[in-house]
Amino acid sequence: SQTIHQWPATLVQPVGSPLSLECTVEGTSNPNLYWYRQAAGRGLQLLFYSVGIGQISSEVPQNLSASRPQDRQFILSSKKLLLSDSGFYLCAWSVQPPETQYFGPGTRLLVL
Amino acid sequence: GQQLNQSPQSMFIQEGEDVSMNCTSSSIFNTWLWYKQEPGEGPVLLIALYKAGELTSNGRLTAQFGITRKDSFLNISASIPSDVGIYFCAGQGLSGGSNYKLTFGKGTLLTVNP
Numbered sequence: 001s002q003t004i005h006q007w008p009a010t011l012v013q014p015v016g017s018p019l020s021l022e023c024t025v026e027g028t029s030n031p032n033l034y035w036y037r038q039a040a041g042r043g044l045q046l047l048f049y050s051v052g053i054g055q056i057s058s059e060v061p062q063n064l065s066a067s068r069p070q071d072r073q074f075i076l077s078s079k080k081l082l083l084s085d086s087g088f089y090l091c092a093w094s095v096q097p098p099e100t101q102y103f104g105p106g107t108r109l110l111v112l
Numbered sequence: 113g114q115q116l117n118q119s120p121q122s123m124f125i126q127e128g129e130d131v132s133m134n135c136t137s138s139s140i141f142n143t144w145l146w147y148k149q150e151p152g153e154g155p156v157l158l159i160a161l162y163k164a165g166e167l168t169s170n171g172r173l174t175a176q177f178g179i180t181r182k183d184s185f186l187n188i189s190a191s192i193p194s195d196v197g198i199y200f201c202a203g204q205g206l207s208g209g210s211n212y213k214l215t216f217g218k219g220t221l222l223t224v225n226p
Contacts, residue, residue: 006154042198044155044216090154099204100145101214103154 002027006091006104013111019064019078021107023091026072031093033074034101035066038088050074086111118201118217125191126225133199133220134185141203144177144184145214150197158199159186191224198222 003026013019025031035047046059048066056066063082067075074091091104118135125131135144143162147155159170161177161184168175175186184203188195201217 042219042221044200046213049213092154099143100157100160101202102157103147106152106154108152 002093002102004091004093004102004104006089006107008107009105010108011110013081013109015083015111016080019076019081019085019109021076021089021091021109023074023076023104024072025093028072028093028095030071031095032099033068034092034094035074035076036090036092036103038090038106044090048076081111083111085109116201116203116215116217118220120220121218122221122223124223124225127191127193129191131188131191131195131222132185133201133222134183135201135203135217136183137203137215138182139205140181141205141215142181143204144175145202145204146173146175146184146186147200147202148197149200149219155200188222191222193224193226196222196224 005024007022032051034049036044037047038044048056048058050056050068053068053071064078086109089107089109092101094101115138116135145160146158148158149155158173159168159175161168164177164181165179166177172189177184184201198219198221200219202214204214
């Protein structure tokens with residue numbers, strides 16, 4: 001069966017520091033991968049998606065970037081965090097068809 | 113772009129009551145998904161609907177894919193305290209270039225009083 005991991009689970013970082021969040025999927029090959037941000041427990045905003053190694057599409061202009069160095073690894077990064085980067089970050093995967101997305105446990109990021 | 117209207121935004125019910133929530137779209141979807149999210153956790157898929165008119169159950173949960181392809185509902189029967197959480201609908205459109213992206217509703221916060 002497939003599983004998705006995210007780490008760290010919680011992160012507190014100062015403004016201006018770098019960020020690296022990792023997501024890995026097990027039990028499937030060539031998944032589509034997604035990064036979402038959720039603010040205040042509601043409303044999922046799609047940040048990035050990837051349909052293959054090295055292929056990244058950005059949904060909204062922002063302070064963050066994503067990379068996919070391996071088939072089942074997706075990384076969310078920032079060179080300098082802003083206060084507004086605080087939130088709950090969710091990684092998800094899907095395979096086509098039918099493209100049903102399955103979410104990881106999330107990373108809670110607090111920027112101070 | 114595509115938009116989803118999910119209602120109600122929140123519900124406060126007594127244990128044992130039935131619950132109904134729905135989502136409507138301004139455009140056609142070819143997939144409807146319902147997720148539940150508990151505090152501090154990622155959304156968990158409850159029911160997936162892939163065909164217009166489809167009615168699917170998962171225990172006490174029942175969801176339907178509207179015949180117009182622009183709406184879906186989720187019913188929970190005989191609610192229990194562990195049903196508490198935020199329920200999200202999500203739809204996937206028909207545009208070929210972005211078939212893998214979902215549009216999410218803003219969620220329904222469900223509170224169940226024992």
